[in-house]
Amino acid sequence: MRWLRFALLILAVTVLQKGLLARWSSKPDLLVILLVFFAIYYNTSEAIISSFTIGFAADLVGSPMPMGPQMISFGLFGTLLAYLHRVIAIKKMPYQALAIFVTSVLTGVLTHLLAYITGEPVAANIFAVVFVTSLYSSIVGPFLFLPTAWWMRIKMSRFSRR
């Protein structure tokens, strides 16, 4: 893993998510897309580190939600996806889209559940928001894998199970 490139990528995407995309009502979650990318393209140890780091970045721009829920949920499901990828290779775009959708729904639900435990209110439309965001992410996500792979200097044929 090229960690400097990883840090720059996460920083840029985090700023993009908080600045440009924040004003859109329905938008993809770019950080979840990256979570799935690193979970299926890198080895398990790197996937664990990147999942928690992306979760931390999501928490940084998750205000007014408290910090912590996204770090835990991204880390947990990123790690699970990395282990799952050792058994089932997620090669084709429809499977990648499905992986993004399921991961996005699970991280969204766990994030709001953890926030609720700490006393945060849960809005009535939360499941609709999570569903729509997951849907957008799964549509856009697989197309972003190619530029991300180029930036991270990895070959797209790198789909081997680890």
Add this chain to the structure above:
Amino acid sequence: MARKQTKISRRMLFTWFILTGFIFLFAPQNFTSKFQLAFVHVFRWPLSIGGNLALTARTQQPLTGTVGRSEIQNRNYITTLEETLDEERKKFKKLYGLYNTYVWEGTDFALADVITAKVEGSRNELTIACRKTNGLTEGQFVLGDNSIIGTISDVSSRTASVKLFTDPTSRIAVKIGELDIKKWMQGNGNNTAKIPLVSIQHEIKKGDKVIARKNAEFLDGPVIIGRVARLKRDDKDPLFWDITVEPACDIEQLEDVAIIIMNSQK
């Protein structure tokens, strides 16, 4: 000399990270929110550029017959003035002979630029860059296009968070239209708010103005906050209205806001 490489097992790595996550989760929020505000403060320039790009992309030319933003501003200003005048008349009647002060007298405003806006979705918040931070505290009301949009929820050096009145944790005392009854407006998320427990005996109609009531600490007079967007009988209790309120201005389009600072030392 060969470099000694420390090997950490995946299980250990996972345990340490998840522990860190739980420490953040259960740490006091006023402490962890400083990290969030610090991030926005450090990256305020690219964040505001991104926000402006989004605004430019979303801004459409007003069609003939539609209400423009400046017209909304003027309408909100006039409504607030009318309410203030009405309030002042009532005061004048009560305190016979006493000359009341104008609503904004003794009030200062802190102007701030909007860095990020989270208007849709489950939580509604603005992050703003304040040009002056003297006198800013939690709970102060924030004006956007001459209408109340929310209250200050967190302040750090030159950056602050605004909890919009549509956020589910927001609760503001309001009055509806001409009715002189005090009700609490609760944020609903997704850029709307609800006013519960209003009896159907009260005559309310769609489009009625919703006014933030004066508050001894932070607001010295009534100011428009929104308008009744939807009105129907409550499904759970048909003796009450189910009132949905929308902001009096387009919060997504705001580029700057003003914080009301009462009793400031000029």
